[in-house]
Amino acid sequence: MDETRKTLAFVAAAAVVTAAAFLAAPADPTPEAFSDRGEAFFPDFVDPNDAVSLEVIDFNEATGGINAFSVVFKGTRWRIPSHHNYPADDKDRLARTAAGLIEVRKDDVVAEIAADHEALGVVDPLDESVASLSGRGKRVTIKDGNDNLLADLIVGGNVPGREGQYRYLRVPGQKRTYxxxxxVDVSSRFGDWIEKDLLEVDQARIEQVILKDYSIDEGTRMLDQRDTIVLSKGDPDWTANRMRTGQKVDAVKMEDLLKALDELTIVGVRPKPAGLSRSLEDNDEGISITRSDLASLQQKGYYFTGDGQLVSNEGETQVSTEDGVIYTLRFGEIVYGAGDEVTAGLIGAGSAGGVGSAGGPDGSGGPGGFGAGSPAGPGENRYLFITTGFDAGLFPEPPRPADLGFQARADSLWTDAERTNADLQEKHESWRQRVDTGRRTSADLNARFAQWYYVISAESFDRIRLRRADLVTSE
Known part of the structure; x- marks a missing residue:
């Protein structure tokens, strides 16, 4: 009897355990779970050229804030609203991103309830109703020219155990996760969308570099002129002004300086006030500024001396090319911070409370200028103010032909005088084209540079802002 009772007890216990296990295990997928398998996420989105805007929202778990990046077609070109409407030079990237999203298919259903979203990394980064800061994905939104939604997707974590690039994906507002x-390369990095080559200069075409080593007393506006180093390209060696007997320009250091100029890249941008930009675009007329323009300049580390000369608190570098284009690089205040604090000057970017602000229409204001980052922040960078000019004196005008009568005759009938005139005309036309090209190149560059304060890395600054002792050595 006792054995019978024990047997019945074990059977009952086993039944309870079996029932509990059944209730705890995931339910078998219902037929509905397979109903959309293999379908496109956005079946109505078929032409990548319909896409005219992209927004990428990333969540920063470390700070509890979001980083927003967007690209929009405005007027006649692509621009980046999240970065003061700076031009997006990689215009094909959005089309590639859009085409990639069109091809994404719903391969497998992995979850049907919201409780699984955090573990899969597909919590909407914009969802304020979810208390947890972890498990938030990257939200990608694409719209057409009429602001109609073409694609909206939350990209979560990698799928373990799957070969290739498999991710957990969810459509915002839906519980199902796939x-x-x-x-798809969904980049929210500012540098991936722009032409990072700042000067667009080939180091082989650089003929002269002038390093003006000075600083300015921000209170008195007096310059401390320490040195002016004029480096000139020779054959084969570079030379410097005021070199003593037995001295030379260090070839390795000079090569690195030229390479730093060639490779100078944009880290971030800040818009200049509209009035200052318009004035700078027409450099031949000089610079005309308002009081607010002056404040914007000073916040970034730029000042006018008593005689109207624009100077910077960390000196300047002039670069002359064989094409006659002269770049003037003026180095301003330090920019601290990381991420959008540096790239766009967004105060509190990526911090709790969401996307930061640039403080004003020119992204400036306050001590050192809004967008200068926190003085205690990481990653020192530097403001850079660039202007260009054209040195027509490098190209003396050759003699013109005495007359152009040769143009009306076949060259087989030319006299010696006509052949001379033809040669003179060819040389003069070549000179004119070269001068026109140089002027146009300078004007185009100046129009682009006039609109922006640039931010460059501390490394680039250190490679360019050299002193005589860094470059001139004993033979």
Whole structure:
């Protein structure tokens, strides 16, 4: 009897355990879970050229804030609203991103309830109703020219155990989460969308570099002129002004300086006030500024001396090319911070409370200028103010032909005088084209530079802002 009772007790216990296990295990997928398998996420989105805007929202778990990046077609070109409407030079990237999203398919259903979203990394980064800061994905939104939604997707974590680029994906507002092949390059990095080559200069075409080593007393506006180093390209060696007997320009240091100028890249941008930009675009007329323009300049580390000369608190570098284009690089205040604090000057970017602000229409204001970052922040960078000019004196005008009568005759009938005139005309036309090209190049560059304060890395600054002792050595 006792054995019978024990047997019945074990059977009952086993039944309870089996029932509990059944209730705790995931339910078998319902037929509905497979109903959309293999379908496109956005079946109505078929032409990548319909896309005219992209927004990428990233969540920063370390700070509890979001980083927003957007690209929009405005007027006649692509621009980046999240970075003061700076031009997006990689215009094909959005089309590639859009085409990639069109191809994404719903491969497998992996979750049907919201409780699984955090573990899969597909919590909407904009969802304030979810208390947890972890498990938030990257939200990608694409719209057409009429602001109609073409694609809206939350990209979560990698799918373990799957070969290739498989990610967890979810459509905002829906509970179902999918595992799908996702090899779309959805970049929210400012540098991936712009032409980072700042000067667009070939180091082989640089003929002269002038390093003006000075600083300015921000209170008295007096310059401390320490040195002016004129480096001139020779054959084969570079030379410097005021070199003593037995001295030379260090070839390795000079090569690195030229390379630093060639490779100078944009880290961030700040818009100049509209009035200052318009004045700078027409450099031949000089610079005309208002009081607010002056404040913007000073916040970034730029000042006018008593005689109207624009100077910077960390000196300047002039670069002359064989094409006659002269770049003037003026180095201003330090820019601290990381991420959008540096790239766009967004105060509190990526911090709790969401996207920061640039403080004003020119992204400036306050001590050192809004967008200068926190003085205690990481990653020193530097403001850079660039202007260009054209040195027509490098190209003396050759003699003109005495007359152009040769143009009306076949060259087989030319006299010696006509052949001379033809040669003179060819040389003069070549000179004119070269001068026109140089002027146009300078004007185009100046129009672009006039609108922006640039931010460059501390490394680039240190490679360019050299002193005589860095460059001139004993033979």
């Amino acid at each position: 595992a799908a092949r996702f090899d």
